[in-house]
Amino acid sequence: MPISQETVEFLEHQARVIRRRIIHMIYAAQSGHPGGSLSAADIVTALYFHFMRVDPSNPQWPQRDRFILSKGHACPVWYAALAERGFFPVEELVTLRQINGRLQGHPDMEKTPGVDISTGSLGHGLSAGVGMALGLRMDGYDARVYVVLGDGELNEGEIWEAAMAAAKFQLDNLIAFVDYNNLQLDGWCSEVMPIEPLRDKWRAFNWETFEIDGHSMRQIVDTIEAAQHVHGRPSVIIAHTIKGKGVSFMENQCDWHGRAPNKEEYERAMAELEDGPTAAKPIL
Amino acid sequence: MEWKESIPTRYAYGEELVVLGHELPNLVVLEADISKSTQTYRFAKVFPERFFQMGVAESNMMMVAAGLATTGKIPFASTYAVFGTMRACEQVRTFIAHTHLNVKIACSHGGVTPGNDGVTHQATEDLGIMRTIPRMTVIVPADYYATRKLVRAAAYHVGPVYLRFTRDPVPVIYSAEDEFVIGKGKLLRSGDDVSLIAIGDMVAIALEAHEQLAQQGIHAEVIDIHTLKPIDRALIVQTARKTRRVVTLEDHQIHGGLGSAVAEVLGEESPTPMRRIGLRDTFAESGEYRLLLQKYSMDSAAVIAAVKELMS
Numbered sequence: 001m002p003i004s005q006e007t008v009e010f011l012e013h014q015a016r017v018i019r020r021r022i023i024h025m026i027y028a029a030q031s032g033h034p035g036g037s038l039s040a041a042d043i044v045t046a047l048y049f050h051f052m053r054v055d056p057s058n059p060q061w062p063q064r065d066r067f068i069l070s071k072g073h074a075c076p077v078w079y080a081a082l083a084e085r086g087f088f089p090v091e092e093l094v095t096l097r098q099i100n101g102r103l104q105g106h107p108d109m110e111k112t113p114g115v116d117i118s119t120g121s122l123g124h125g126l127s128a129g130v131g132m133a134l135g136l137r138m139d140g141y142d143a144r145v146y147v148v149l150g151d152g153e154l155n156e157g158e159i160w161e162a163a164m165a166a167a168k169f170q171l172d173n174l175i176a177f178v179d180y181n182n183l184q185l186d187g188w189c190s191e192v193m194p195i196e197p198l199r200d201k202w203r204a205f206n207w208e209t210f211e212i213d214g215h216s217m218r219q220i221v222d223t224i225e226a227a228q229h230v231h232g233r234p235s236v237i238i239a240h241t242i243k244g245k246g247v248s249f250m251e252n253q254c255d256w257h258g259r260a261p262n263k264e265e266y267e268r269a270m271a272e273l274e275d276g277p278t279a280a281k282p283i284l
Numbered sequence: 285m286e287w288k289e290s291i292p293t294r295y296a297y298g299e300e301l302v303v304l305g306h307e308l309p310n311l312v313v314l315e316a317d318i319s320k321s322t323q324t325y326r327f328a329k330v331f332p333e334r335f336f337q338m339g340v341a342e343s344n345m346m347m348v349a350a351g352l353a354t355t356g357k358i359p360f361a362s363t364y365a366v367f368g369t370m371r372a373c374e375q376v377r378t379f380i381a382h383t384h385l386n387v388k389i390a391c392s393h394g395g396v397t398p399g400n401d402g403v404t405h406q407a408t409e410d411l412g413i414m415r416t417i418p419r420m421t422v423i424v425p426a427d428y429y430a431t432r433k434l435v436r437a438a439a440y441h442v443g444p445v446y447l448r449f450t451r452d453p454v455p456v457i458y459s460a461e462d463e464f465v466i467g468k469g470k471l472l473r474s475g476d477d478v479s480l481i482a483i484g485d486m487v488a489i490a491l492e493a494h495e496q497l498a499q500q501g502i503h504a505e506v507i508d509i510h511t512l513k514p515i516d517r518a519l520i521v522q523t524a525r526k527t528r529r530v531v532t533l534e535d536h537q538i539h540g541g542l543g544s545a546v547a548e549v550l551g552e553e554s555p556t557p558m559r560r561i562g563l564r565d566t567f568a569e570s571g572e573y574r575l576l577l578q579k580y581s582m583d584s585a586a587v588i589a590a591v592k593e594l595m596s
Contacts, residue, residue, distance in 0.1 A: 062355070062356070066354075109383055110383065110384065117351065117354055117379070117383070118378070118379060118382065118383050120378075121378055124347045124375060124378075124379055127343070127344045127346075127347030127348050127350075127351065127375075128347045128348070128350055128354075128379065129351060130344075130347075130348045131347065131348035131349060131350060131351020131352040131353070131354070131355075132351040132352070132354055132355055133351075134336065134348070134351070134352060135351065135352045135354070135355025135356070135357050136355055138312075138333075138334075138355075138357070139355065139356075157343075158341075158343045158344050158347070158375075161339075161341035161343065162344050162347070162348075164339070164341070165338060165339070165341070165344055165348065169336075
């Protein structure tokens with residue numbers, strides 16, 4: 001069923017709220033990874049505000065859909081979505097990376113409500129997703145597992161071990177995304193370690209493949225729906241994105257992979273992410 | 285010393301898994317293409333729907349096990365000890381131990397017991413590695429019956445456990461009636477002159493040394509520390525205070541494993557002269573298991589020499 005314009009606009013608004021939260025919490029922490037958080041913001045928003053069956057009042061509900069942020073350094077986007085969804089107070093976001101806090105520098109399943117598995121060192125999330133998808137299928141639940149992968153972490157061999165396994169076990173309850181912003185820490189993916197032809201690689205591993213604009217909410221939603229109807233094999237959605245998306249001076253800049261904005265940069269970024277009357281309330 | 289019977293402890297693992305499979309419907313087994321060797325094929329035959337063949341990809345297997353554990357399963361992930369603790373070390377450390385997931389890393393080919401296979405397949409650093417990881421329980425059963433009971437205990441223990449089995453046959457020293465508690469060592473022989481504290485296949489060597497020492501009028505106490513972590517501090521301190529001489533025996537490097545663990549306990553609580561039996565900062569090689577123990581000074585003769593040194 002085609003998604004309504006109203007839903008698209010709601011999700012686009014929500015994605016801007018998420019982006020504001022990302023900038024705000026990294027500014028407050030003076031530490032964190034804005035670039036890859038902003039590039040994944042539209043995908044994560046679509047999942048948490050349109051697709052995922054989760055219960056914030058019962059984060060361990062066994063039949064819930066699972067989310068894995070394999071590129072764990074981008075956790076500000078996840079924390080923002082979880083807070084906005086009601087898993088914990090949005091006021092807590094400013095405790096990011098602070099001692100005694102629940103919002104660790106990389107996702108910690110024991111500390112943060114709604115985090116289904118810890119991640120942070122790269123290359124492991126898809127394998128964990130295979131295990132979750134197998135477990136949910138054993139239990140007869142129709143829950144799904146969504147995994148967001150970074151493009152840089154596709155350099156890791158374990159990703160492809162997991163890709164083989166997911167296809168072997170015909171895990172059609174597993175949907176992976178590649179947040180393909182084309183920048184990794186040391187530079188362009190094509191220079192650090194080329195991953196192309198990327199779609200052919202996943203096809204060769206017997207996955208159903210989709211390729212989209214990862215900032216088009218309509219494309220994101222339509223494609224997730226299509227992936228949900230795939231039978232007998234896992235799906236990957238290669239989402240072309242822009243690192244730092246939404247904040248002009250952060251876009252496509254490696255430098256913004258893992259640094260916090262100063263006061264002036266923070267104010268410029270927040271101004272760019274203004275959203276009219278429905279904008280998130282000022283949080284500073 | 286003649287042993288009536290020798291059995292690889294991995295056999296006991298494979299057999300107990302099947303028994304546990306009937307009791308625990310959420311117990312699942314993951315395997316990395318060596319099911320006939322690790323003996324998980326026995327479980328696979330009875331419970332094919334709960335057996336996941338992951339191929340030659342141990343890192344992925346450990347993370348799949350972690351994922352399964354988040355859905356309430358009790359995964360036993362099996363491979364050889366070198367791969368389970370070294371190739372997949374980070375997966376085990378960060379995503380099984382740090383997360384405190386209920387995964388059992390059940391590995392065959394501990395120590396030099398895969399004698400003829402040589403160094404690539406002999407795990408002689410695994411215990412040191414696993415012991416440094418917070419929240420990890422480390423268990424090395426000494427024989428067939430100990431393995432049956434300790435695999436069972438691990439299945440009912442909530443949290444990550446590393447289990448290490450032998451490839452080659454090792455003497456049967458216990459009976460089906462013996463009971464084992466995780467974290468509680470077993471006093472097998474009492475004596476006043478020296479304490480032989482051993483783990484895994486080296487418990488049999490300690491018993492051999494005990495008998496030979498007895499013939500010379502030296503009375504050795506023999507302790508089986510089947511749980512390297514958490515280690516039985518009370519028993520170690522008690523025996524050290526009694527005999528004032530300690531020899532540790534492990535099929536492992538003398539660094540990082542049982543010898544280190546015992547020295548740490550005694551250094552803090554009751555400093556005692558010690559000797560450590562094990563590989564002395566060297567790799568072994570291909571060869572028959574018993575000949576390797578002899579060549580690398582890990583047999584009963586080496587133990588007796590160490591005891592004599594302590595007593596002189």
